[in-house]
Amino acid sequence: MKFPADLKYTASHEWVRMEGGSALVGITEFAVHAIKDVVFLELPGAGKALQAGAPFGVVESVKAVFDLNSPVTGTVAEVNQRAAEDFELLKDPYGAGWLLKVSPAALGQGLMDAAAYEAHCAAEQH
Amino acid sequence: MSAESLKKTALNAWHKAQGGQMVGFAGWELPVQYRGLAEEHLATRAAAGLFDISHMGQVRVDGPQALEFLQAITTNDVARLAPGRMQYSTLPAPDGGLIDDIIVSRLERGYFVVVNASNTPADLAWMREQAGRFEVSLKHLPRSMFALQGPKSQALLQPLTPLALDGLRYYALAPARVAGREALLSRSGYTGEDGFEICLEDEDALPVWEALMAAGMGQGLAPVGLGARNTLRLEMGYALYGHEIDRGTNPIEAGLGWVVKFDKGPFVGREAMQAMSQLGPQRRLVGFELVDRGVARDGYPVLDSASGAQVGRVTSGSPSPSTGKSVGLAYVPAALAAEGSLIHVEMRGKALAARVRKPPFTPSHVRKN
Numbered sequence: 001m002k003f004p005a006d007l008k009y010t011a012s013h014e015w016v017r018m019e020g021g022s023a024l025v026g027i028t029e030f031a032v033h034a035i036k037d038v039v040f041l042e043l044p045g046a047g048k049a050l051q052a053g054a055p056f057g058v059v060e061s062v063k064a065v066f067d068l069n070s071p072v073t074g075t076v077a078e079v080n081q082r083a084a085e086d087f088e089l090l091k092d093p094y095g096a097g098w099l100l101k102v103s104p105a106a107l108g109q110g111l112m113d114a115a116a117y118e119a120h121c122a123a124e125q126h
Numbered sequence: 127m128s129a130e131s132l133k134k135t136a137l138n139a140w141h142k143a144q145g146g147q148m149v150g151f152a153g154w155e156l157p158v159q160y161r162g163l164a165e166e167h168l169a170t171r172a173a174a175g176l177f178d179i180s181h182m183g184q185v186r187v188d189g190p191q192a193l194e195f196l197q198a199i200t201t202n203d204v205a206r207l208a209p210g211r212m213q214y215s216t217l218p219a220p221d222g223g224l225i226d227d228i229i230v231s232r233l234e235r236g237y238f239v240v241v242n243a244s245n246t247p248a249d250l251a252w253m254r255e256q257a258g259r260f261e262v263s264l265k266h267l268p269r270s271m272f273a274l275q276g277p278k279s280q281a282l283l284q285p286l287t288p289l290a291l292d293g294l295r296y297y298a299l300a301p302a303r304v305a306g307r308e309a310l311l312s313r314s315g316y317t318g319e320d321g322f323e324i325c326l327e328d329e330d331a332l333p334v335w336e337a338l339m340a341a342g343m344g345q346g347l348a349p350v351g352l353g354a355r356n357t358l359r360l361e362m363g364y365a366l367y368g369h370e371i372d373r374g375t376n377p378i379e380a381g382l383g384w385v386v387k388f389d390k391g392p393f394v395g396r397e398a399m400q401a402m403s404q405l406g407p408q409r410r411l412v413g414f415e416l417v418d419r420g421v422a423r424d425g426y427p428v429l430d431s432a433s434g435a436q437v438g439r440v441t442s443g444s445p446s447p448s449t450g451k452s453v454g455l456a457y458v459p460a461a462l463a464a465e466g467s468l469i470h471v472e473m474r475g476k477a478l479a480a481r482v483r484k485p486p487f488t489p490s491h492v493r494k495n
C-alpha cells in the first residue's frame with residue numbers, strides 16, 4: 001500500500017496535496033481498500049465553502065455510508081466529475097481518483113505526514 | 127457489546143484465518159465479508175457461496191401434542207406438512223405483532239423449528255410459556271448450520287453425500303451423511319438460488335465445511351459473509367426480522383398473508399390478523415427501485431411525491447450487486463403500494479424519486495418443486 005510522502009493525511013483517511021495556495025483532495029488507498037465496493041459518491045459543487053475537519057461529502061459502499069472530512073479550509077474550485085461517475089478511478093486514489101481542487105485553501109490542524117498516517121492505518125487494522 | 131462477550135461459532139478460527147472481517151451480529155461474532163461483499167454476492171449467483179449460519183436457533187419439538195402446539199403458536203398450517211417437508215411461518219404475539227419468522231419442519235418423528243439468532247431467547251421463553259397448555263417437549267439444539275447456495279450447489283454437494291439430491295424437493299429435508307458426518311440436509315435458503323442448508327453437530331462443522339470448500343476449489347465457490355447474505359435476500363424481497371417485520375408489524379401488512387391460514391383453527395394473534403385482513407391494511411410493505419442516483423438506507427423517510435410529507439419509511443435498502451440498481455423495501459400507505467407508483471425517499475435532506483416495484487429485483491432460481 002502506498003503512502004506518498006508529498007501528501008498530508010487525516011485520521012478519517014482523506015489526503016491533501018498543497019500546490020501554492022491551492023489544494024488537491026482525495027481519499028486514501030487504505031480507505032478505498034477498506035470500503036471495497038464503492039457504489040455512490042456525493043461531492044459538493046464548485047463554489048462551496050469547506051471547513052477543515054467538517055464533512056464535505058459522502059462515500060457509500062454496498063454496506064455503509066462514510067463521511068468525507070475536509071483536510072482544508074477553502075472554496076471548492078473544481079470537482080472531479082469523472083471520479084464521481086466512474087468509481088474505478090478511485091483505484092488510482094492519488095492520481096486519476098482525486099476528488100476536489102480547493103482554491104484558495106489553508107491546511108487544517110492535526111494532519112499527519114506519511115509515516116504517521118501509515119502507523120495510524122496499521123493500528124486501525126488491529 | 128464487547129468482542130469478549132460475543133458467542134463464537136465452531137468456524138470462528140477459520141473465518142479469521144481466511145481474512146473474514148468479524149463483526150458482532152445478534153450476539154454472535156461472524157464475518158461480514160471476506161474478499162468483498164459484491165464479489166461474494168456475485169459468486170453466489172454465478173457459481174456457489176458457502177455461509178456459516180450457525181447463529182440461527184434450532185429447536186426440537188416433540189411429544190404427543192407437538193402438532194397441536196405448533197398449530198396454536200404459528201400462523202401457517204402445520205397439519206399440511208408431510209414428513210420430510212418444511213414450511214415458512216411466523217410466530218405471532220396475541221396482538222398480531224411478530225415475535226419472529228421461522229421455518230417449521232416435520233421430521234419422521236416430531237418437528238424441528240429454525241428461528242432467528244436475535245430472537246432465540248425470546249422465542250424459547252414464549253414457546254416454553256405456551257407449551258404449558260400442551261403435552262409437548264422443547265429442546266434447544268446448540269449446533270452448527272451452513273447454507274450452500276448457488277447454481278452449482280447440487281453438483282458440489284452430491285459427491286459428498288449418499289443422499290440422491292435430485293430427489294430432494296424445494297423445502298424438503300432428510301437426514302444424510304455429508305463428508306462422513308451425520309447431518310440434516312434441506313433444499314432451502316435465503317438467497318433466491320437453488321441450494322441447501324445443513325444442520326450438524328459443532329464437532330463436525332469444521333471437517334464438513336472444509337470438505338465443501340475443497341469440493342468447490344476451482345469451481346467458483348466462495349465463503350460468504352453477512353453482508354452479501356443481506357443483499358442476496360434483499361434482491362429477493364425476503365423479509366429480515368428487525369427490518370421488515372418486528373413486534374409492531376402484522377404479517378398481513380408485511381405481505382406474509384400467504385403464511386397465515388385462517389382456516390386451520392384458532393391460533394395466537396388470529397383475531398388481530400383477521401381484522402386487518404378484512405379491513406385491508408393501511409400500510410403495506412413494498413419493493414422500490416430508485417430512479418434518481420443514490421442509496422436508500424434502512425430508516426430513511428418515504429415521502430409523498432406530491433406533498434413531500436413523510437408517509438412511510440425504508441426498512442432495508444442497498445445497491446443491488448446483480449443489477450447495479452439501487453433497491454429497497456419500505457412501508458408505504460396502501461394507496462401508494464401499486465406497482466409503478468411514484469414515491470420519494472429522503473436521503474440526507476434530498477428527496478430521491480423511486481418507483482414501487484414488486485420483488486424479486488433479479489430473477490429467483492429456486493427450484494419450483
